[in-house]
Amino acid sequence: MENQALGPPADLDALYHAMSDPTRRAVVEQLVAGPAAVSELAGPLPISLPTFLKHLKVLERSGIVRTEKQGRVRTCHLQPERLGPAEDWFASQRRRMERRLDRLADLAEDLERNPQ
Amino acid sequence: MENQALGPPADLDALYHAMSDPTRRAVVEQLVAGPAAVSELAGPLPISLPTFLKHLKVLERSGIVRTEKQGRVRTCHLQPERLGPAEDWFASQRRRMERRLDRLADLAEDLERNPQ
């Protein structure tokens, strides 16, 4: 449930930190459409290339993006399997919360049926 | 900024930022079990109360936790409906990615069947 033995340690800190910035989410949304070179990704964005590179490094540290250089072009790919754990933590909390609320509702019903 | 008509409104910033810290995730995991007072939440944690309060404010800004004070006790509640959007963004990206990979697989199959 926690660590699925995929690449680097699936650390939620880095993952959620990576996704907490709109620029970086935009990059991910681009990469969903397919791999892209650094300049293709940076082009439309209103920030300088070096600044973009910092964002890219944050994404790489989080494991959500992998990059490789061929010649002078660095291509960026999304690692879809890293999206799972991020989604899972939220889903897990939500489910636990719902179960609790259900139990609470049951209890309330019992009390109503069988008042003290 | 450049929101490309993809995904929900960008208060995801605050949400993901809130979840990028282990202390704050621990608080959320506690609150899933039910509402709790500030000191109950802060007690087990290895940080000072003022520091804890800062974390709590981050959680409140993100909308994931609501608090109310009665007498001298401030009680913290989880807002489960805020967990949904956070989960959804990831789910949405993952699904888009999967669809793309499926199309790609189909294409590869076609090529194999019908080589150029």
Added chain:
DNA sequence: CTAATAGTTAGCCATATGGAAAACCAAGCG
């Protein structure tokens, strides 16, 4: 009324983050 309890404010500090400009490689092209 006094004292303990539960938070809150106010400083202070070190590090991290997001941003920019400038100068610097290295791979291709003509």
Added chain:
DNA sequence: CGCTTGGTTTTCCATATGGCTAACTATTAG
């Protein structure tokens, strides 16, 4: 070879973050 293109490194800046202590306010228990 020399120029251009695509990245990279370095340096610098302002602000945010996470942590602390100390001092303060406001309830409530005795």
